[in-house]
Amino acid sequence: MQLDPQTKAFLAAGEGAPPLHEMSVADARAALGQMSAMAGGPKLDVAACEAREIIGPAGPVPVRVYWPEKGAGALPILLFFHGGGFALGDISTHDNICRFLCVHAGVLVISVDYRRSPEHKFPAAPEDCYAALVWAAGEAANLGGRADRIALGGDSAGGNLAAAVALMARDRSGPAIAYQVLIYPVLDGDPAFETPSRREYGDAGYILTHKDIVWLTDMYAAGKEDYNSPYMSPLRASSLEGLPPALVITAGFDPLCSEGKMYAERLAVSGIPVEHRTYANTVHGFVSFSGVIDHGKDALSLVSRRLKEQLGVV
Amino acid sequence: MEMLSFGQPLGAIMQVAYLVEDIDQALAHWTKVLGVGPFFLFEHFAFHDAMYRGVPTEVDMTIGLSFSGSVNVALLVQNNGAPSIYRESVLARGYGFHHWAISTRTYDADVRRYEGMGAPVVFSGVAGVGARAAYLDTAATLGAITELIEINPRVEGFFGALRRAAWGWDGVDPVRRFDGQG
Numbered sequence: 001m002q003l004d005p006q007t008k009a010f011l012a013a014g015e016g017a018p019p020l021h022e023m024s025v026a027d028a029r030a031a032l033g034q035m036s037a038m039a040g041g042p043k044l045d046v047a048a049c050e051a052r053e054i055i056g057p058a059g060p061v062p063v064r065v066y067w068p069e070k071g072a073g074a075l076p077i078l079l080f081f082h083g084g085g086f087a088l089g090d091i092s093t094h095d096n097i098c099r100f101l102c103v104h105a106g107v108l109v110i111s112v113d114y115r116r117s118p119e120h121k122f123p124a125a126p127e128d129c130y131a132a133l134v135w136a137a138g139e140a141a142n143l144g145g146r147a148d149r150i151a152l153g154g155d156s157a158g159g160n161l162a163a164a165v166a167l168m169a170r171d172r173s174g175p176a177i178a179y180q181v182l183i184y185p186v187l188d189g190d191p192a193f194e195t196p197s198r199r200e201y202g203d204a205g206y207i208l209t210h211k212d213i214v215w216l217t218d219m220y221a222a223g224k225e226d227y228n229s230p231y232m233s234p235l236r237a238s239s240l241e242g243l244p245p246a247l248v249i250t251a252g253f254d255p256l257c258s259e260g261k262m263y264a265e266r267l268a269v270s271g272i273p274v275e276h277r278t279y280a281n282t283v284h285g286f287v288s289f290s291g292v293i294d295h296g297k298d299a300l301s302l303v304s305r306r307l308k309e310q311l312g313v314v
Numbered sequence: 315m316e317m318l319s320f321g322q323p324l325g326a327i328m329q330v331a332y333l334v335e336d337i338d339q340a341l342a343h344w345t346k347v348l349g350v351g352p353f354f355l356f357e358h359f360a361f362h363d364a365m366y367r368g369v370p371t372e373v374d375m376t377i378g379l380s381f382s383g384s385v386n387v388a389l390l391v392q393n394n395g396a397p398s399i400y401r402e403s404v405l406a407r408g409y410g411f412h413h414w415a416i417s418t419r420t421y422d423a424d425v426r427r428y429e430g431m432g433a434p435v436v437f438s439g440v441a442g443v444g445a446r447a448a449y450l451d452t453a454a455t456l457g458a459i460t461e462l463i464e465i466n467p468r469v470e471g472f473f474g475a476l477r478r479a480a481w482g483w484d485g486v487d488p489v490r491r492f493d494g495q496g
Contacts, residue, residue, distance in 0.1 A: 178475070241442060242468050245475040249496070264492040271442025273354045273379075273475045279496035299496060309482035310475065 001252055004281040006293045010039065011206065011283070019205075020085075021215035025118060029088050036093040039289035041297060044099040054135040057127045058120075062113040063135075064091045065143065066102040075108040076149035076178075076311030079136050081129050081165075083156030083183075083288070085216035087117045097155070097287065097300065104304035107311060108145045110136050114161070118219035122189075125157075125220075126164040126231045130174070133165055137175035149311045151179035152244075153303070155287055156208075156256075157216075159185025163234040163263070170242050177244040179310040181303050184251050184284055187259040189232035190224075191217045195258035206253050206283040213255070235259060240266050245273035247306050249287075249299055252280035277302065318417060318465060320473040321384030328463065328473070329415035331388035333404055340389045341378055345488035350387055352483050353378040354476060354490045358393070360442030366397045367436055373398045378489070381480035386415070386473055399437035399449045399459060406453070413449065413459035421446055421464040428452075433460065445469040 003011070014035075020028050048067040053060040068075065078101060082094040091098075091113045102109040114128035133150070140147035154162040159182040166180045191214045202210035221227065230237035246267050250260035257278065264276035279286060279295045290296025316324040334340035337355070345351040359377040364370065373396050378389040390412065392400045403412055418424045425435055428450045436459075437449035446464040453459060463469065479490075487494075 176471075178478075241444060244471075245479075248492075261492065268356050268492055269358055269360050269442065271356070271360050271444075271472060273472065273479070273490075274492060275354070275490035275494060276492035277494045277496045295496060302496070305484060305486070309479050309484065312478060312482035 001280055003253060003283070004293075004295065007253075007282045007286065007295070010289055010292050019209060020212045021209075025087055025219070032084055032088045033093055036096075036288050039292045040096045041100060041290040041300070043096045044103045046099055046102050054132055056131045058115070058124065061115070061128045061132060062091070063132060064095075064098070064111045064113070066098055066109040066111070067144065068102050068106045068108070070144070072144070074141070074146040075106070075144055076151070076307070077136055077140060077145040078105065078107045078109045078151045078153050078307060079133055080109055080111045081114065081152070081154035081158035081161040082111065083154065083158040083285070084116075085212070086122075086125055086157045086220040087216055089157075093288070094155075100290075100300050101153070101304055101307065104301065105307035105311075107151070107307055108143060117216075121222045122220050122226050122232050123229070126161055126168065129161045129165045130168045133169060133175055133177075148176060149178050150175060151181060151307055151311055152177055153181035153183070154185070155183035156285065157186060159183050160187060160234065163187065164231040166243050167230050167234060167237055179307065180244050180246045181249075181306070182246060182260065182263070183249045183287055183299070183303070184254055184256050185248070185260060185263070186213075186256055187233065187235040187263050188227070189217060189221060189229075190227040193259070195262070197257035197259075198255045201253055201255045201257070204253065208255055208284040210255065235263055235266070240270040240272065243267065243270070243272050245310065246275070247303065248274065248276045249303070250276070250278045251282050251284055251286055252278055253282060254284035256284060275306070319470045320381070320386075320477040322417065324417050324419060324465065326417065327385065327414045328417045329386040329388055329461070330411070331390055331413045331415065331461070333400055333409050333412045334389050334391055335409050337376055337378060337389060337391050341489050344380070344387065344389065348382070350380050350382045350480070351488040352479055352490050353380040353389070353488065354479070357492075362440045362442070364398070364439035365437065366399060369397070371396045371398055373400065375400070379476055381477040384477065386476065402436075403453075403459065411458055413461045415447075415461035415463050417465045418462050419465055421448070421462060424462050428460070428462070443468055443472040
């Protein structure tokens with residue numbers, strides 16, 4: 001298995017830049033913003049896009065709402081959690097992804113600006129995201145959405161949050177979730193967690209390294225005991241039964257590849273309809289680089305088709 | 315009459331199940347020839363507390379599930395040699411149609427009712443999704459097995475997700491696996 005030429009070229013263009021964990025948080029945030037601006041796909045036109053504020057557990061949480069069309073009746077809803085290691089990334093870095101999914105899946109997208117580390121430790125992020133779910137279900141009718149057709153989705157740390165919120169909704173008898181889309185999610189909070197892909201690609205220098213994971217975890221977790229929470233480590237949930245059907249997307253050259261597959265397998269064994277797709281020749285974060293890596297666009301198209309299929313009004 | 319969320323009335327046949335020798339061949343037939351799909355493939359499908367003719371057993375099943383209209387289609391392969399209704403049926407009648415499943419909210423009473431009619435439970439267990447299932451030996455009279463599936467919200471949600479996929483299917487990716495290549 002080899003990296004595809006586009007991924008190779010993308011990595012080559014970034015050579016010489018300092019690794020994430022050697023930067024300040026501010027610089028790393030700026031670097032990620034720059035990378036997504038340069039390599040992200042186009043910002044497609046949507047019918048409407050509005051900033052809102054919801055009531056979170058510790059104050060207002062900004063969200064951005066995207067409509068594929070207005071006045072179209074009740075639309076399915078995708079609640080989207082951006083990636084960035086719980087510390088980086090924001091609504092803007094993932095604006096193009098949300099626009100793509102809004103247009104191609106024909107769903108109302110709600111992108112959540114949850115509290116990030118290191119300013120806010122776990123469980124601030126999943127609690128904000130859960131509050132956004134409760135809000136989306138309650139406000140669905142006013143937004144032109146359907147409360148019985150809510151999907152969760154996210155990439156990387158956002159995929160972790162999507163998995164966590166699905167568990168929270170189950171455990172708390174919260175709003176019903178119709179589907180979950182986990183894009184190269186991190187699924188165990190312990191940086192020492194060992195998997196074949198973490199061993200093989202932890203030091204490979206492909207976007208995300210073991211040292212980055214340690215750096216990000218130190219900012220996110222208040223202590224090691226947090227690793228045991230299924231809302232930080234969904235793989236540690238004692239049961240995955242009763243969770244919504246899932247699409248798990250992984251990248252072959254990603255330290256997080258194995259855990260995505262493990263989670264998909266555990267979901268399947270728990271009787272959850274699940275699909276796992278590996279984009280074997282590319283790296284962590286490739287969906288954010290869909291402007292220069294075609295696999296990113298392919299994956300977003302796949303997600304759009306599945307959202308349509310699973311959230312369709314039939 | 316109560317309509318279940320996946321579109322079949324409670325108490326109606328909700329599933330037709332086939333024992334297949336080669337799952338890939340069976341999936342190709344169902345998706346290409348019959349146009350049924352997409353199938354979700356469950357390798358090592360969870361089936362807890364399995365009992366075969368009064369004795370605990372541990373079956374290792376691969377199951378492909380999809381919907382034709384509002385009827386669930388199940389393609390079954392037993393991966394191990396543990397005693398089971400599946401193995402018994404293959405030995406007695408060969409591969410092919412195996413059972414109809416009927417949904418119930420009155421599982422225990424229905425099991426007793428069938429037993430009273432001379433159709434004893436030959437196999438039972440709890441599917442991962444939380445559904446109790448009992449296989450009744452109706453082979454002598456019907457030429458096939460009858461299964462009772464206990465309905466709860468999670469079971470309805472599970473089958474509902476499969477049915478939504480089938481009704482929304484665009485014809486691409488007929489089989490959904492957990493080792494699919496992008």
